[in-house]
Amino acid sequence: MSADAQTPAEPRPKAEAVVLVGGRGVRLRPLTLSAPKPMLPTAGVPFLAHLLSRIRALGVEHVVLGTSYKAEVFEEHFGDGADLGLHIEYVVESEPLDTAGAIRNVADRLSADDVLVFNGDILSGVDLGELLDTHRETSADVTLHLVKVDDPRRFGCVPTDGDGRVTDFLEKTDDPPVDQINAGCYVFRREVIERIPSGRPVSVERETFPGLLAEGARVQGYIDASYWLDMGTPAAFVRGSADLVQGHAPSAALPGPTGKALVLPGAIVAEDAVIDGGSTVGARCEIGSRAQVSGSVLFEDVTVEPGAIVERCVVGTGARIGSGAVLRDAVIGDGAVIGTGCELVEGIRIWPGVELPPNGVRFSAD
CATH class of the missing domain: 2.160.10.10 (Hexapeptide repeat proteins)
Structure with a gap:
């Protein structure tokens, strides 16, 4: 090999993914009366298929879906995930457990040190590889994807210091000090997930993240300007689907060319x-x-x-x-x-x- 030859990059250590898809999608009624929000046809396939395609492109193979409302619809469509090159498992909440509670509810299905967690109603173009690398390079306990928005009052406001370390977590404040918000995508060390209280509702925004900050844990922010959209309303759903079709939002699951x-x-x-x-x-x-x-x-x-x-x-x-x-x-x-x-x-x-x-x-x- 010549001196200037490129040495192949070493593969990343394995990570796993958890996708939270248990919500009832009330803001999208009546569409969600017959199907869960992540299963609504979006640019020709269920919305969840777009996210799963991006997870697989990262090299992650094991995905756990935290389900509740119309849970059977997910497994009927995706099965064991083999058609997507994935191994998909399903964990059903018998009662609502909120965000952190839902993550804790799937802990016994996880084995990797690093776990990507996604809210199942977010359409995003974040570079998942860079997000995971940031988490590992900073030895973070949890890393949060953060985006800047014009009006952060409707979201969790997340200030960071000069090193990108999260300094506070302000859930839906009327006077947000910064325009950075929680974008609904995280990387957890598995040990942190296992410390979340089990068997009861727990919120990442109101309990888990503030608790980690209080105990001095490393909560890292990953800030970028990529495409991001909360698909929770009809107007946002229509916009997100159109953005996928036109190629403004990334997906390998689109069943046809962009246009x-x-x-x-x-x-x-x-x-x-x-x-x-x-x-x-x-x-x-x-x-x-x-x-x-x-x-x-x-x-x-x-x-x-x-x-x-x-x-x-x-x-x-x-x-x-x-x-x-x-x-x-x-x-x-x-x-x-x-x-x-x-x-x-x-x-x-x-x-x-x-x-x-x-x-x-x-x-x-x-």
């Missing part, structure tokens, strides 16, 4: 229909002549009749949008029927199976 739209196999789209803005058109959907679908997510078997306009909406499985209807920023439940000429705007949600008559009346969230 202005993703039309899944079996969908029928009229030649003069317009599909753009990162829209996803699900399998067996039918989009009629002169219809416009922009920045929206259409689940399977949706019918959009001629001349209808659908902008920034989520439309559930089997729903029908009547000809000439106008939908903006709306959520349409599975099997709902929107009559000809209806106008639905400003965040209205239509529950599954509801049928709106073709009377052209304007419906809004107000």
